[in-house]
Amino acid sequence: xxxxxxxxxxxxxxxNISRFVDDESYFTDTEERFNIPWRIEIKKKDxxxxxxxxxxxxxxxxxxxSIETEYTLKLVSQNGKCLMKNNKYTFENQLGRGWExxxxxxxESEYVVDDSIVVEAHVKIVKMTxxxxxxxxxxxxxxxxxxxxxxxxxxxGGKYSTKTEKRFNIPWRLEIKRQNGFFxxxxxxxxxxxKRRSWTIEVKDDLRLLSQNxxxxxxxxxxxxxxxxxxxxxxxxxxxxxxxKYMVNDSxxxxxxxKITKTIGCxxxxxxxxxxxxxxxCVINVGGKNYSVKRQ
Numbered sequence: 001x002x003x004x005x006x007x008x009x010x011x012x013x014x015x016n017i018s019r020f021v022d023d024e025s026y027f028t029d030t031e032e033r034f035n036i037p038w039r040i041e042i043k044k045k046d047x048x049x050x051x052x053x054x055x056x057x058x059x060x061x062x063x064x065x066s067i068e069t070e071y072t073l074k075l076v077s078q079n080g081k082c083l084m085k086n087n088k089y090t091f092e093n094q095l096g097r098g099w100e101x102x103x104x105x106x107x108e109s110e111y112v113v114d115d116s117i118v119v120e121a122h123v124k125i126v127k128m129t130x131x132x133x134x135x136x137x138x139x140x141x142x143x144x145x146x147x148x149x150x151x152x153x154x155x156x157g158g159k160y161s162t163k164t165e166k167r168f169n170i171p172w173r174l175e176i177k178r179q180n181g182f183f184x185x186x187x188x189x190x191x192x193x194x195k196r197r198s199w200t201i202e203v204k205d206d207l208r209l210l211s212q213n214x215x216x217x218x219x220x221x222x223x224x225x226x227x228x229x230x231x232x233x234x235x236x237x238x239x240x241x242x243x244x245k246y247m248v249n250d251s252x253x254x255x256x257x258x259k260i261t262k263t264i265g266c267x268x269x270x271x272x273x274x275x276x277x278x279x280x281x282c283v284i285n286v287g288g289k290n291y292s293v294k295r296q
Contacts, residue, residue, distance in 0.1 A: 008033040010040060011076075011120040017112050020044045020104075024182075024235050027217055029245075030056050033123070036067065040119050041096055049107040051075060052098030053121045055091040056218075064133035067091045068126040075101055076118040077111040094206075094220055140260040142167040144174055144187075149251045151243070154178050164190055167258075170201065170266065174254050175230055183242040185209060186232030187256050189225040191266075199265030201225040203258050207232055210253035211246040222261075 012028040020026075024044050030037040037056035042049065051073050057065060069091065074084040089097045102110075111117050146162045154160055159177040166172070170191050177184040185207050191199065203225070208218040223231040237245075246252050 006034050006125040007123065008038075009120060009122050010038055011074075011118060012040065013116055013118050014042060015116045017108065017117060018115050021180075021235075022046065027054075027237070028119070029215065034125065038121070038123070040073075040121055041098070042119055044104055045100070047104050048100045049075070049102050049104050050098060050100050051119060052096035053123065054094065054096035056094055057091075059093060062133055063130060065092070065128070065130040067128050070124045070126060071097075072122040073098055073101075074118075074120040074122070075107075075111060076120060078113040078116070078118070079111075081111060083111075094218070140168050142172075142258050142260075144172060144256040144258070145253065146174055146255075147251055147253050148176065151247050151250055151252055156181070161188070162254075168260065170260075172256075172258075174256055175232075176254060177234065178239055179234060181239055182235045183209070183237050183239050184232060184234040185236050185254060186230035187223070187258065188228075188230040190228050191225070193227055194265075197265050198226065200263065201260060201266065202262040203260050205231070205259075206257040207236075208253075208255040208257070209236060209242065209246055210255060212248040212251070212253070213246075215245055217246070 010028070010031050010033070014026055014028075022044055026042050028040045030039045032038075039054050039056060041052040041054055043052070044050075053071055053073060055067060057067070067090065068088075070086070070088050072084050072086045074082060076082050083101060085099050085101070087097065091097070101107075107117070144162070144165060144167075148160055154176075156178055159175060162174045164171045164173045170189065173188045173190060175186045175188050177186070187203075187205050187207060189201060191201070201224070202222070204220070204222050206218055206220045208216060210216050217237060219233055219236065221231070225231075242252070
């Protein structure tokens with residue numbers, strides 16, 4: 001009987017299990033299957049071992065895609081022991097799906113051999129769709145992209161910030177941190193506080209670590225900015241893994257793809273009422289709007 005399903009398997013031996021700390025993730029390299037990139041994520045969370053399947057297909061403007069799957073995730077030990085779980089799920093974005101498998105203590109005592117485990121994903125693609133999608137033409141999206149050079153000069157506890165760039169009259173930048181042996185990546189909003197009014201900026205962000213060799217690692221989230229601050233991932237990847245997999249000629253590429261979904265208190269960014277009070281000592285009304293001006 002003819003089988004129209006598309007099936008595949010990805011697997012990897014994960015080493016150095018004993019050095020994992022809580023809230024640390026490890027991502028396998030992406031692998032193309034039927035022109036779709038996939039990867040596995042493992043995570044130590046609250047003393048438990050979690051395992052996820054991630055579809056890394058790009059989200060495109062004006063198009064909506066879905067991939068209906070049946071999949072099995074496996075935790076395999078070199079001693080022959082195996083634990084598996086099955087599920088059906090339709091992927092529509094890059095968020096992963098999976099489970100809390102076992103406690104970390106059980107993982108180490110029952111599955112780890114030579115400080116390693118094997119993780120596998122068996123996937124059956126049942127149905128795929130890709131169709132036009134009418135998005136709001138007024139949506140605000142922007143890209144920040146920067147090549148970081150002299151990566152080896154960043155010492156433990158150090159950080160690196162890109163230059164501030166204005167997008168939709170809001171100042172943004174990217175920041176990386178080397179902290180406790182990890183590579184952290186953050187989106188920073190540098191909009192100043194204003195005593196006369198509060199402001200809120202809600203975004204969907206996709207933060208990416210890229211390499212000239214084609215490797216990429218990205219995580220998506222939603223963030224709410226109400227003051228100058230940054231949101232991101234302090235343990236995106238081990239610093240030594242970043243050097244091995246992503247650094248080329250002492251350089252890496254960092255990127256943020258951002259969609260501003262809602263703003264409050266940012267309606268008139270061309271006025272100067274966001275200046276510090278020391279430079280905005282009086283307010284004048286022009287055309288029904290208040291403007292802060294510097295005292296001469």
